[in-house]
Amino acid sequence: xxxxLNIRIGFYLAKRQIKRSNPWTTTLIIFVMFFTFINLVVxxxxxxxxxxxxxxxxxxxxxxxxVVSTLPDKSYxxxxxxxxxxxxxxxxxxxxxxxxxxxxxxxANYKTKIKDTDKSDIANGSITGIDPEDEDKVTNLSKxxxxxxxxxxGDYDQVILGAYLLKKYMPVDSPGFTTLSNVSVGSxxxxxxxxxxxxxxxxxxxxxxxxxxxxxxxxxxxxxxSLIGRNDYNVSxxxxxxxxxxxxxxxxxxxKSNGVDKVGKVQTFTEGKPKFITDMQNxxxxxxxxxxxxxxxVASITIFIVIFINAITRRKFIGILKGIGINEQAIExxxxxxxxxxxxxxxxxxIIVLYAFLQPAIAAHPIDFPFSDGILVAPVSxxxxxxxxxxFTTIVAGFIPARLVVRKNTLDSILGRK
Amino acid sequence: MIEVxxxxxxxxxxxxxxxxxxxxxxxxxxxxxxxxxxxxGAGKSTLLYQMSLLDEPxxxxxxxxxxxxxxxxxxxxxxxxxxxxxxxxxxxxxLPELSALENVALPLLMQDISEAEAxxxxxxxxxxxxxxxxxxxxxxxxxGGEQQxxxxxxxxxxxxxxxxxxxxxANLDNESSRMIMEIFKGLHKEGxxxxxxxxxxxxSKIAERVIRLDDGRIVSIEKx
Numbered sequence: 001x002x003x004x005l006n007i008r009i010g011f012y013l014a015k016r017q018i019k020r021s022n023p024w025t026t027t028l029i030i031f032v033m034f035f036t037f038i039n040l041v042v043x044x045x046x047x048x049x050x051x052x053x054x055x056x057x058x059x060x061x062x063x064x065x066x067v068v069s070t071l072p073d074k075s076y077x078x079x080x081x082x083x084x085x086x087x088x089x090x091x092x093x094x095x096x097x098x099x100x101x102x103x104x105x106x107x108a109n110y111k112t113k114i115k116d117t118d119k120s121d122i123a124n125g126s127i128t129g130i131d132p133e134d135e136d137k138v139t140n141l142s143k144x145x146x147x148x149x150x151x152x153x154g155d156y157d158q159v160i161l162g163a164y165l166l167k168k169y170m171p172v173d174s175p176g177f178t179t180l181s182n183v184s185v186g187s188x189x190x191x192x193x194x195x196x197x198x199x200x201x202x203x204x205x206x207x208x209x210x211x212x213x214x215x216x217x218x219x220x221x222x223x224x225x226s227l228i229g230r231n232d233y234n235v236s237x238x239x240x241x242x243x244x245x246x247x248x249x250x251x252x253x254x255x256k257s258n259g260v261d262k263v264g265k266v267q268t269f270t271e272g273k274p275k276f277i278t279d280m281q282n283x284x285x286x287x288x289x290x291x292x293x294x295x296x297x298v299a300s301i302t303i304f305i306v307i308f309i310n311a312i313t314r315r316k317f318i319g320i321l322k323g324i325g326i327n328e329q330a331i332e333x334x335x336x337x338x339x340x341x342x343x344x345x346x347x348x349x350x351i352i353v354l355y356a357f358l359q360p361a362i363a364a365h366p367i368d369f370p371f372s373d374g375i376l377v378a379p380v381s382x383x384x385x386x387x388x389x390x391x392f393t394t395i396v397a398g399f400i401p402a403r404l405v406v407r408k409n410t411l412d413s414i415l416g417r418k
Numbered sequence: 419m420i421e422v423x424x425x426x427x428x429x430x431x432x433x434x435x436x437x438x439x440x441x442x443x444x445x446x447x448x449x450x451x452x453x454x455x456x457x458x459g460a461g462k463s464t465l466l467y468q469m470s471l472l473d474e475p476x477x478x479x480x481x482x483x484x485x486x487x488x489x490x491x492x493x494x495x496x497x498x499x500x501x502x503x504x505x506x507x508x509x510x511x512x513l514p515e516l517s518a519l520e521n522v523a524l525p526l527l528m529q530d531i532s533e534a535e536a537x538x539x540x541x542x543x544x545x546x547x548x549x550x551x552x553x554x555x556x557x558x559x560x561x562g563g564e565q566q567x568x569x570x571x572x573x574x575x576x577x578x579x580x581x582x583x584x585x586x587x588a589n590l591d592n593e594s595s596r597m598i599m600e601i602f603k604g605l606h607k608e609g610x611x612x613x614x615x616x617x618x619x620x621x622s623k624i625a626e627r628v629i630r631l632d633d634g635r636i637v638s639i640e641k642x
Contacts, residue, residue: 005530012527020515020556320511323472324525324572325500327493411473414511 002333009326010333017334018341026342032302033346033394034353039295040386041354044288045378046367051284054209054372055277059269061139062212064239065248066255067272068264076100076234077264086258087238092246095137100129100224101236104193106165106217108180111188123165123178127193128216129224138241141206144213148185148204155220157200159191163207164214191217193228209372238264292386299390300397303339308401311335315405319413322406332402339398340391347387354378420469420580420613421445425478427464438464440634442478446613446627448579451606453625454615460631462615463584469613470503470582471495483579500528504573506583510565512557512572518544518564519553522572529576543571547601563594570601574610581605583614587621599624 018026059065068087070077077083080098087096104127107120132151136142141160142150151160163169167179183189187202200219207214225231242251248268255266265272311318321331359376366373411417425442428435438461446452454462467473469480471487480487482502490498505511512521522540527533544553547567557565566586573581583602587595599621606612606624614625622628623642630638 005528009524009528012524016515016520316511317513320507320513322496323499323505323511325496325503326524326528327496330528409473411467414472414507 003329006327006330006333009330010337013321013331013334014337014341018338029303029306029342030345030349032306033299033342033390034349035346036295036299036302037347037350037387037390038353039298040292040390041350041378041383042358042376043295044285044292045376046362046374047284047288047291048281049362049377050367050369050372050374051277051281052377053366053369053374055273055281056375057208057210057372058212058273058277061141061144061208061210062239063269063272064138065242065246066240066252066266066268068238068240068255068260068266069272070236071263071265074263076230076236077238078234079263080232080234080238083260083263084235084238086260087240087255090251090254092242092251092254093240094243095134095241096238097130097134097138098221098235098238099135100221100228100230101216102127102193102224102228104191104217106161106180107190107192108183108187110190121180123180125162125165126212126216127191127224127227128218129221130218131221135218138239139213141213141218144206144208145204146207148202150204151218151220153220155203155223157198157223158203158219159189159200160204160206160218161189161202162214162216162218163205164211165217166205169205169207169214191219191227196227196229198227209370296389296393299343300393303342303394303397304401306342307335307339307398308404310338311402311405315408315413316416318406319408319410319415322410323414328406331406332399335402336395336399339394343391343394347390351383351387354383419446419448419483420611421479421481422465422469423479423481425465425468425480426476427461427468427473428476438634439468439475442631442634442636444629444636444639446580446611448611449606449609450627451602451612451625452614453622453628454613454631455617455619455622455628456631457617461634462617462631465631466582466584466613466615470505470580471499472505500525501576502579504576504578504581506566506569506573506581506586508585508588510557510562510569510589512565512568514557517554517556518549518560518568518571521557521568522575525572525576539575540571543575544568546574547571548597561594562590563597566590566594566598567601570598574605578610580611580613583612585615585617587616587618595621 068077068083084098087093104125105122106125107122109121113120132153146163151158161183165180166183167181170179172179183202185202185204188199189202190197190199240251242248252266252268260266318331322328359378362376366375422442422444425439426437427439428437442465454465456462468475487495487498516524519537519540522543523536526536526539541550541553544550547570549564549567549571552560552564557568560568587598590598602612602614603624616622626642628640628642629636
């Protein structure tokens with residue numbers, strides 16, 4: 001079928017048919033193919049990007065590149081000061097933050113309680129002790145302040161509250177999840193860790209699209225040490241930010257080789273990210289693929305209709321071509337090439353719009369989803385694959401109607417019979 | 419040389435079978451000009467379509483230069499039409515998106531002739547029919563007579579053994595019709611075998627023989 005001569009004649013016919021067709025019709029078809037491409041790449045890219053935005057946020061604002069956490073049977077990382085000094089000595093490390101994390105209760109409005117039997121305004125959260133400067137260098141925590149001021153060294157009995165612990169930012173009241181009412185900067189709250197309760201003042205409120213940030217109570221590390229009586233300086237987690245271009249796996253291995261894996265779990269972000277994130281990534285990628293498949297079917301139906309109408313309305317001329325001795329395959333190739341042209345133009349315009357405008361624009365102004373700042377994920381390899389898929393589908397969708405019409409009886413086509 | 423033996427063509431429409439050609443026999447020699455005449459529905463065009471391999475006869479044989487064309491496959495028939503036969507249709511049958519030059523060059527290109535050579539031949543044949551100044555015009559920019567001349571140029575550009583013409587002047591005014599007939603005359607003088615369907619007695623006179631059909635049968639073969 002694809003002899004050089006047939007391709008040559010097919011190309012000759014296709015070129016002239018496209019060149020001399022109605023420019024508005026051609027523009028419309030290319031427009032449809034462009035939107036099909038966008039549907040294929042951008043819709044799934046946004047779906048994946050929605051989760052990628054959440055993943056990036058967890059990495060940037062909580063876990064960073066490498067994280068050392070407690071072993072399963074321990075509540076802290078043993079010999080933490082030694083581990084911290086090992087990490088700090090590595091030239092690949094840009095910054096690190098060591099955190100004391102303890103489950104606790106936060107109580108508000110206890111002063112307005114009239115009777116002991118009145119219901120207490122209590123929420124559960126993680127009480128996190130940090131070095132404010134170190135934490136800020138790693139996670140930019142101060143940038144997420146929506147009320148009040150950030151912590152400083154020497155702050156005494158002052159905390160920063162995660163917004164999701166407050167009713168005004170998280171108006172959800174479900175069993176097992178309670179939030180605090182009427183708490184703002186300057187409010188007094190009580191924090192209870194184990195049997196120890198301390199009254200503290202709310203210095204600021206942070207809100208990020210990462211639950212681990214927005215559901216914590218932050219206080220200076222020296223304050224939590226005194227609260228929980230931890231004098232050995234052993235922390236619960238260490239987040240490590242690496243210099244640009246450094247491989248997290250490489251640093252993980254160095255840290256492990258220094259014996260840190262005996263006292264804590266050393267993981268890269270990819271290894272340590274919560275499983276539900278991976279599950280959601282896979283789920284949304286699957287959803288994206290389903291939507292892409294539907295888009296592909298729509299594209300193939302569109303091109304099928306376009307080529308079928310084109311071929312049917314040109315049935316007489318197809319008959320004439322056959323009548324004067326033009327090979328059927330050459331005629332079919334001319335329609336395949338026309339389909340290819342439409343898909344190629346739509347894809348090229350789509351690629352330009354995608355990489356020159358859409359992706360940079362969405363990267364600069366992420367889509368504000370409730371739980372993430374959605375970006376557009378469109379890796380070149382995936383785009384090339386989808387373009388290939390679109391081309392293939394289009395070619396098949398162009399070939400079938402052309403074949404249906406070309407195979408009709410030559411004389412019937414010329415005379416317009418049947 | 420073209421020979422038609424006991425050619426029968428029937429059309430089925432449900433249970434009804436209509437026999438349009440009822441056993442046609444005749445023979446045209448190389449270089450001969452045959453006119454086929456008859457009233458509407460006599461089977462003139464149907465006979466031409468069977469002879470020119472555009473249609474399959476129900477039975478009978480069409481033998482061209484000793485070759486029984488009923489033995490050819492569809493693809494072989496297409497190739498045969500491309501190399502050995504030329505067509506002039508009543509409604510010109512030009513491809514609307516190709517210029518006059520491209521319309522004529524296309525069958526030549528299909529014969530694997532280089533583009534330069536095909537275009538040169540096409541130019542020569544368009545000049546032969548007086549259209550050397552309308553080479554790049556699309557059919558929509560040409561008059562009916564000019565379109566028919568392009569159609570003739572396309573039909574003869576590859577030097578076919580037989581030129582078939584189906585009422586080539588039916589859609590033309592008198593002046594254009596005369597011009598077309600002059601071209602046919604000239605081609606015949608050059609030795610071209612021509613089989614032409616016409617309902618114009620005046621134009622049938624330029625043929626050497628006139629075959630008259632009525633109700634699917636030859637009723638007379640007259641020499642001019």
